[in-house]
Amino acid sequence: MALIQAxxxxxxxxxxxxxxxxxxxxxxxxxxxxxxxxxxxxxxxMFAAWAGWNWLGLDPWLGAPLAFIAxxxxxxxxxxxxxxxxxxxxxxxxxxxxxxxxxALENLALLLxxxxxxxxxxxxQTAAVHLxxxxxGVPQLGAFTAALGMGAALWWxxxxxxxxxxxxxxxxxxAAAQLSGVDSDAMHRLAFxxxxxxxxxxxxxxxxxxxxxxxxxGQFVVLMFTAAVLGGLGNVAGAVAGGLAVGVVQSLxxxxxxxxxxxxxxxxxxxxxxxxxxxxxxxxxx
Amino acid sequence: MRTGAVLAALLAAAALTPLGLDADGYAxxxxxxxxxxxxxxxxxxxxxxxxxxxxxxxxxxxxIGAYCSTLLLVRFGLSPWIGMLASxxxxxxxxxxxxxxxxxxxxxxxxxxxxxxxxxMRVLANTWTGLTGGPVGxxxxxxxxxxxxxRFKSTPPYYWAALGLLxxxxxxxxxxxxxxxxxxxxxxxxxxxxxxxxGVDATRAKLLAATLSGALTAMVGTLYAQFSYFFDPDxxxxxxxxxxxxxxxxxxxxxxxxxGPILGALFVIPMEEAANVLFGDRAxxxxxxxxxxxxxxxxxxxxxxxxxxxxSVLRPVMNRVxxxxxxxxxxxxxxxxxx
Amino acid sequence: MTPVLQVSGxxxxxxxxxxxxGVAFEVAAGEILGVIGPNGAGKxxxxxxxxxxxxxxxxSVRLDGQEVAGAPxxxxxxxxxxxxxxxxxxxxxxxxxxxxxxxxxLREPGVRRARAVAAATLERCGLGALAGRRAADLTFxxxxxxxxxxxxxxxxxxxxxxxxMASLNPVEMDGQLALIRGLxxxxxxxxxxxxxxxxxxxxxxxxxxxxxxxxxxLGTPDAVARDPEVVRAYLGGPADA
Numbered sequence: 079m080a081l082i083q084a085x086x087x088x089x090x091x092x093x094x095x096x097x098x099x100x101x102x103x104x105x106x107x108x109x110x111x112x113x114x115x116x117x118x119x120x121x122x123x124m125f126a127a128w129a130g131w132n133w134l135g136l137d138p139w140l141g142a143p144l145a146f147i148a149x150x151x152x153x154x155x156x157x158x159x160x161x162x163x164x165x166x167x168x169x170x171x172x173x174x175x176x177x178x179x180x181x182a183l184e185n186l187a188l189l190l191x192x193x194x195x196x197x198x199x200x201x202x203q204t205a206a207v208h209l210x211x212x213x214x215g216v217p218q219l220g221a222f223t224a225a226l227g228m229g230a231a232l233w234w235x236x237x238x239x240x241x242x243x244x245x246x247x248x249x250x251x252x253a254a255a256q257l258s259g260v261d262s263d264a265m266h267r268l269a270f271x272x273x274x275x276x277x278x279x280x281x282x283x284x285x286x287x288x289x290x291x292x293x294x295x296g297q298f299v300v301l302m303f304t305a306a307v308l309g310g311l312g313n314v315a316g317a318v319a320g321g322l323a324v325g326v327v328q329s330l331x332x333x334x335x336x337x338x339x340x341x342x343x344x345x346x347x348x349x350x351x352x353x354x355x356x357x358x359x360x361x362x363x364x
Numbered sequence: 365m366r367t368g369a370v371l372a373a374l375l376a377a378a379a380l381t382p383l384g385l386d387a388d389g390y391a392x393x394x395x396x397x398x399x400x401x402x403x404x405x406x407x408x409x410x411x412x413x414x415x416x417x418x419x420x421x422x423x424x425x426x427x428i429g430a431y432c433s434t435l436l437l438v439r440f441g442l443s444p445w446i447g448m449l450a451s452x453x454x455x456x457x458x459x460x461x462x463x464x465x466x467x468x469x470x471x472x473x474x475x476x477x478x479x480x481x482x483x484x485m486r487v488l489a490n491t492w493t494g495l496t497g498g499p500v501g502x503x504x505x506x507x508x509x510x511x512x513x514x515r516f517k518s519t520p521p522y523y524w525a526a527l528g529l530l531x532x533x534x535x536x537x538x539x540x541x542x543x544x545x546x547x548x549x550x551x552x553x554x555x556x557x558x559x560x561x562x563g564v565d566a567t568r569a570k571l572l573a574a575t576l577s578g579a580l581t582a583m584v585g586t587l588y589a590q591f592s593y594f595f596d597p598d599x600x601x602x603x604x605x606x607x608x609x610x611x612x613x614x615x616x617x618x619x620x621x622x623x624g625p626i627l628g629a630l631f632v633i634p635m636e637e638a639a640n641v642l643f644g645d646r647a648x649x650x651x652x653x654x655x656x657x658x659x660x661x662x663x664x665x666x667x668x669x670x671x672x673x674x675x676s677v678l679r680p681v682m683n684r685v686x687x688x689x690x691x692x693x694x695x696x697x698x699x700x701x702x703x
Numbered sequence: 704m705t706p707v708l709q710v711s712g713x714x715x716x717x718x719x720x721x722x723x724x725g726v727a728f729e730v731a732a733g734e735i736l737g738v739i740g741p742n743g744a745g746k747x748x749x750x751x752x753x754x755x756x757x758x759x760x761x762x763s764v765r766l767d768g769q770e771v772a773g774a775p776x777x778x779x780x781x782x783x784x785x786x787x788x789x790x791x792x793x794x795x796x797x798x799x800x801x802x803x804x805x806x807x808x809l810r811e812p813g814v815r816r817a818r819a820v821a822a823a824t825l826e827r828c829g830l831g832a833l834a835g836r837r838a839a840d841l842t843f844x845x846x847x848x849x850x851x852x853x854x855x856x857x858x859x860x861x862x863x864x865x866x867x868m869a870s871l872n873p874v875e876m877d878g879q880l881a882l883i884r885g886l887x888x889x890x891x892x893x894x895x896x897x898x899x900x901x902x903x904x905x906x907x908x909x910x911x912x913x914x915x916x917x918x919x920x921l922g923t924p925d926a927v928a929r930d931p932e933v934v935r936a937y938l939g940g941p942a943d944a
Contacts, residue, residue: 112472163664169471170418170615171667177420177608178663181656188649292649300483303476311473338491345484352477353465544814551805554794561754561788563780563809563857 083212084329090214092325093222097229098280098298099305099317099324101273107249107312108269109165111172115180116277117295117302121187122149123278124290131198131285138198139224142282149278153271161270162263180295187292197289217286224283228276229318236314245269249312277302300341301328304348310358319360367622371534374626378527382520392519394637399526400588402629404606405613406533406622407580410540412611413620415573416553417467421478423606424462424485425455425578429585430600431489434502437513444514444590451582459578460571467570479603486601501596504589514590522591529587533580534622541622545572581610616662618669627670632659705768707732707892708753708784708861713762713772715752715916722748723759724916730861735883735893737907737924741936745916746896747789750863753894754786755779767860781809783860787867789896791846795839799849800825802838807856824856825849828882844870848879861892868899880906904928912936 102116123145130141156179164171205216236242247255248265256262281290288294305324309316324344331343351358378399385392404426411417432454433447442450466477489496496502509516516522540546548569551559556566589595599605609632617628636655643650666673706729713726722745730736738746751757753764755776764772771779779785794802803821804814811817825831830852833845841849847867854862864883868876880902887893897903903910904924912920912927914936920927927933 106472112476114475160660160664164667167667170412170619171663173418173420173472173475174612174615174663175660177612178656178660181604181608182653182660185649185653185656189647189653193648300480303480307476336491338487342484342487342491345480345487349465349477349480349484352469352473352480356469356473542814544808544812544817547801547805547808547814550797550801551794554796555792557756557776558788558792558794559805560776561756561780561786561792562806562853563777563785564805565777 079211080333081330084333085326086209086212086214087218088326088329089322090218090222090325091329092322093225094280094284094321095298095301095305095325096318096321097225097283098277099302099309099321100229100232100314101275101277101280102302103306103309103312103314103317104269104276105273106306107314108245109161109266111161111165111176112311113179113270113273114173114176115183116274117299118180118183118187119149119153119274119277120281120298120302121290121292121295122152122183123281124285124288124294125187125191126278127282127285128196128198128290132196137200138282138285139220141285142224142279145282146275146279150271150275153274154267156274157267157270162266165266184292184295191292193292195289195291198285200286203286215287217284220286221283225280228279232272232276232314241268300344300348304344304351307348307351307356308359310360313358313360316358316360320358367538371622375527375531379524382523387518387520389519392523394634396519396523396526396591398629398633399523399530400584400591401610401613401633402625403526403530403533404581404584404610405617405625405628406530406537407577407584408610409614409619409622409625410537410573410577410580411570412614413624414537414541414546414549414553415467415570417470417570417574418475418611419478420475420603420607420611421462421480421482422577422581422610423482423601423603424458424478425581426585426588426606426610427485427489427597427601428454428458429582430589430595431496431502431585432582433586434504434589434595435495437504438502443512444586445512448583448586451586452579455582455585456575456579458582459574462578463571463574467567467574479607482601482603482607486597489597489601496597499596499598501594501599502589504593506593514587522587525587526591529580529584530626533584534626536576536580537622540573540576545569549573612659616659616669618672624669631670704732706730707734707767708894709763709765709768710753711763713749713752713764714760715748715757716760722916723752723762726762726913726916726918728911728918728921730892730894732892733887733890734908735887735895735906737903737910738894738896738913739898739903739910740913743915744913746913747865748916749913750786750865750894750896753779753863754784756786780857780859783858784863785854785857785859785861786863787847787850787854787865789865791843791850793838793841793846793850793853795837797838798834799830799836799838799841800834802849803853803856806853809857821856824852828852828855829878844875847871855886859891861894862886863894863896865896866898867895868897868902876902 098120102113105111105113126145126148127138127141130136130144131138160175164175202216207214207216207219236246244255244260245265245268247258248260248262252262301324305320306317308323309320327343327347328340331340335343381395382392408419408422411419429451432451433444436442436447436450437444462478462481466474469477490499507515548564551564552566552569560566585600613628613632614625616632617626618624635658639651639655643654662670708730711727713723715723726749738749740746748757752759755774758773762772763770766782766784769782771782771784800821803824804817807817807820811820822834825834828848828851830848833841833849838846838849851864851867868879871879883893883906895907907924909922910924910927911918912933919936920930920933
């Protein structure tokens with residue numbers, strides 16, 4: 079009984095983790111860069127949605143598209159100013175640029191918003207739906223649905239639009255894509271902006287049941303990276319599956335372990351996948 | 365070996381420095397911290413520079429060193445000097461354990477895996493309260509000055525101990541670089557498949573480098589604990605305060621060169637302090653933000669670090685200085701140069 | 704006398720492609736065996752499988768009677784079977800001498816002695832003048848020759864040369880052929896993948912012809928050149944010069 083409830087909770091949470099992780103994997107797939115700062119964009123999305131609620135009275139789910147757009151634009155700027163310059167540099171420069179971004183964004187948020195915890199109040203905050211003996215929180219259900227919707231939109235974009243195909247081509251074979259007339263710099267910028275925007279949107283939709291503070295990104299780092307690596311870095315569908323899996327693992331381990339130790343389980347999974355099957359369980363790109 | 369001569373001169377200059385500074389002053393403390401992290405960065409350089417594996421998890425060894433010696437001191441009264449040796453052994457063992465599954469990875473994947481290991485250690489230290497005291501942290505007991513207990517009231521002895529560790533780590537780095545192991549690591553770094561093809565046991569070479577690096581980093585952790593008198597899991601196992609800082613120091617200074625960690629630490633640590641002093645009171649976050657911005661700027665401008673940056677700035681100057689009378693020759697392409 | 708190299712039933716599949724399918728042959732000590740075939744025949748895969756860069760799915764590779772199939776590359780090299788890379792894989796930022804030095808370290812653990820062996824090997828191969836040059840600065844033919852010298856300094860029993868004649872002019876090729884014959888006279892056994900028919904015909908004692916991962920002929924150069932199977936698959940006519 080408790081097992082099934084945990085499974086449901088895990089899947090609901092996992093849907094959102096999937097959305098957050100898709101951004102990370104998209105950036106790696108198209109640019110070949112692991113964005114160590116990805117979790118900070120989740121934080122930015124949460125703050126953006128909070129700001130929308132606090133100053134414009136917008137429900138976070140309505141604020142999510144705004145958060146997406148705002149962070150998308152920020153991503154564009156960051157790519158043009160910084161990331162573009164290290165695309166041909168050795169891995170060390172790429173890694174440390176995104177690590178530097180991590181530090182900069184977290185402290186920028188600290189500067190702008192202070193270290194206090196903020197949350198939103200929504201009318202449906204404590205509402206729940208009963209499915210037989212099981213309880214499903216409305217905020218969680220809403221977040222899951224929103225994540226599903228955004229995931230579908232991304233799928234449609236990647237599979238059915240010319241730009242989406244161009245981006246996938248860049249991910250698979252950058253040289254060939256360029257020879258076919260695809261501007262890989264533009265594709266990188268699009269992928270990065272989309273990637274961080276999606277993570278931000280993910281942050282926005284979970285605001286109803288989370289609190290936001292400048293270092294909240296740290297809570298998502300393990301989840302996000304484990305999900306992306308499980309599905310194979312660069313594999314979008316894999317990140318979705320990975321996100322769901324991570325949600326379930328986290329939820330199930332909460333039944334037996336205290337909070338701090340739950341993350342330990344995820345770490346072990348993460349390290350095991352990297353060590354034994356770096357291309358992920360769904361083994362796309364090596 | 366000109367490098368050796370320069371390093372020896374630097375060592376002599378550094379050893380004399382405390383004599384000209386206030387023994388309990390801020391400047392000497394900052395320099396001591398810089399030397400400590402320079403030593404750790406030099407140890408990191410063995411894996412990062414010689415084996416081309418960028419670890420974001422060296423905090424694992426640093427923290428092991430801090431906890432090992434302090435627990436031995438507090439529980440059994442064991443001298444931190446012996447504790448340092450025990451830390452080295454534990455650090456080496458941990459490096460072996462971490463290295464076995466991860467050293468086959470490269471680049472971003474290796475960075476991720478080591479990051480995870482560092483975090484595992486931090487979570488373990490936070491939750492295994494019975495052993496480590498948990499999130500509350502550990503204190504090194506105060507008392508009168510004692511060499512045997514590596515405990516001093518003023519800074520200069522710690523400064524010299526840190527300098528000694530830096531010298532040890534630098535000697536280890538250079539020793540490896542010019543040894544057979546160094547050549548093997550070079551081969552693995554340049555082209556691992558080709559290295560294996562001519563008989564280099566790449567796995568063994570990388571593991572040896574990692575083990576040495578882990579042992580040395582743990583020793584620095586011990587000295588840090590003695591110098592700081594107090595630490596907690598987030599301070600010694602943390603990503604930002606330790607892992608990223610160590611790696612950044614080596615990279616900013618110049619990865620792969622024995623001078624890199626030294627230059628890097630003398631740049632990064634005082635800059636951090638300056639940012640704290642200038643902005644620390646104004647608003648939370650402004651100091652680390654300005655520090656992060658400067659670091660991003662350096663990494664983006666010259667990924668190979670300050671050494672190269674300085675080199676590219678100084679070379680035209682040196683050329684002028686050497687031949688002031690001769691006209692500056694235009695750059696002609698070398699005959700037979702590659703594509 | 705036991706053949707130096709005995710290969711039987713060697714198979715390797717990459718996804719949908721059967722790169723090697725039941726390859727078998729033996730090489731006697733001091734023999735030069737040529738391996739030819741159209742592009743994609745599996746020649747480089749064969750070399751990769753013999754030396755351990757790639758694990759075979761099935762089959763046996765015996766070097767001096769000892770099984771080495773599936774062993775890690777550095778161990779196969781230590782046993783005495785070493786190959787050169789078709790695309791030449793020198794260590795770009797290191798000097799020519801250092802490139803060869805690392806290889807010499809397989810037999811001479813000390814750096815000083817390894818350096819001496821490396822310098823001697825370079826002289827033997829006529830490359831002494833290049834010793835101090837940076838590998839990345841050399842021309843392609845120079846790099847190919849250094850790569851061979853590097854493989855040589857591991858003092859192998861069997862040396863696998865992958866298209867070392869590529870991009871050599873006729874004079875250089877004659878020099879290379881003389882070098883290889885000299886090595887054989889000193890007791891080395893060689894397997895040579897080549898596209899230059901002139902080189903193959905004049906150099907090799909026997910030739911193994913492969914097509915689509917399968918050996919289709921094995922014999923003296925003359926016999927192979929006349930084999931109708933080979934003609935059909937590869938030469939398309941009389942052997943060209």
